[in-house]
Amino acid sequence: MLKLNVTDETSRLRSVVLGTAESSGPTPQAEEAYDPKSLEHILAGTYPVETDMIREMDAFVAVLRKYNVQVFRPKVITDCNQIFSRDIAFVIEDKLIKANILPDREEEFQAIKYVLEKIKEDQIIYPPKEVHIEGGDVMPWKEYIFIGVYTGPEYASYITARTNNAAVDFIKEKFPNKIVKSFQLRKSNTNARENALHLDCCFQPIGKDMAILHENGFLIEEEYQWLLDYFGKDKVFEITKDEMYSMMSNVFSISPTVVVSERNFTRLNNWLRDRGFTVEEIPYAEIAKQEGLLRCSTLPLVRE
Numbered sequence: 258m259l260k261l262n263v264t265d266e267t268s269r270l271r272s273v274v275l276g277t278a279e280s281s282g283p284t285p286q287a288e289e290a291y292d293p294k295s296l297e298h299i300l301a302g303t304y305p306v307e308t309d310m311i312r313e314m315d316a317f318v319a320v321l322r323k324y325n326v327q328v329f330r331p332k333v334i335t336d337c338n339q340i341f342s343r344d345i346a347f348v349i350e351d352k353l354i355k356a357n358i359l360p361d362r363e364e365e366f367q368a369i370k371y372v373l374e375k376i377k378e379d380q381i382i383y384p385p386k387e388v389h390i391e392g393g394d395v396m397p398w399k400e401y402i403f404i405g406v407y408t409g410p411e412y413a414s415y416i417t418a419r420t421n422n423a424a425v426d427f428i429k430e431k432f433p434n435k436i437v438k439s440f441q442l443r444k445s446n447t448n449a450r451e452n453a454l455h456l457d458c459c460f461q462p463i464g465k466d467m468a469i470l471h472e473n474g475f476l477i478e479e480e481y482q483w484l485l486d487y488f489g490k491d492k493v494f495e496i497t498k499d500e501m502y503s504m505m506s507n508v509f510s511i512s513p514t515v516v517v518s519e520r521n522f523t524r525l526n527n528w529l530r531d532r533g534f535t536v537e538e539i540p541y542a543e544i545a546k547q548e549g550l551l552r553c554s555t556l557p558l559v560r561e
């Protein structure tokens with residue numbers, strides 16, 4: 258049995274689900290895209306091909322194995338994009354919460370059923386259907402749970418809005434011992450530079466007390482300011498619009514001192530090394546074309 262435990266974003270990783278690019282299907286039609294960056298690449302004829310994405314994910318597996326992390330992969334569903342495991346479920350403390358994901362992505366959850374068999378039934382939570390929530394919007398961080406949300410009246414018209422207010426209430430109710438803090442995110446169906454698809458597309462804690470942050474991803478200035486004050490300006494790596502677009506906040510922590518990052522993130526990787534981090538650089542720029550990166554591809558089960 259798996260002893261689920263996740264209370265932050267950076268404690269030493271022991272067990273994780275990593276998505277797969279195997280049989281991710283042909284290039285979607287423009288109307289099938291569910292994020293603006295994929296749409297852009299579909300229209301430009303530069304949508305990533307499966308062999309390149311498999312190669313990138315193989316590099317990720319190799320790093321995880323080097324650190325003796327137990328890695329589960331989803332069962333391959335034919336012609337189904339299963340790269341972003343983060344969004345189909347997530348772990349807080351010793352509970353796994355099934356996400357209520359975009360209907361276009363619903364079948365992805367079936368593929369990790371075999372992992373769920375290793376978890377006690379009473380540790381798996383299935384939120385009611387009015388709760389919309391994806392793991393990319395949820396971050397346990399010590400006494401807090403940070404949640405990215407969109408609550409505007411046009412919620413339904415945004416395919417990029419994935420987590421609603423009902424989700425915030427639901428998580429508060431399930432984790433009464435935690436402080437749940439929500440952040441309104443900027444959404445655009447058509448412009449990836451103006452779209453924080455999930456909270457992890459504009460923010461992520463790293464190390465013991467640092468963070469990567471992009472101001473324009475937040476709709477409400479005070480909410481962004483709260484994060485800046487909480488971590489402190491000297492502990493925050495601020496990224497630009499183009500850096501958000503390249504998914505720079507979406508690196509992945511194996512421990513408080515080891516970060517897996519994209520090899521082209523020179524400015525970030527140097528900043529991290531200057532602060533004593535070991536940076537495991539891998540190629541992930543093809544997968545980045547789908548508006549997701551390293552954190553998005555993982556579903557941590559056990560961090561000690």
Ligand SMILES: NC(=[NH2+])NCCC[C@H](N)C(=O)O
Binds near residue numbers: 552
């Ligand atoms: N946790 C994340 N940021 N996941 C990114 C998912 C990207 C994927 N194209 C989608 O729109 O669903």
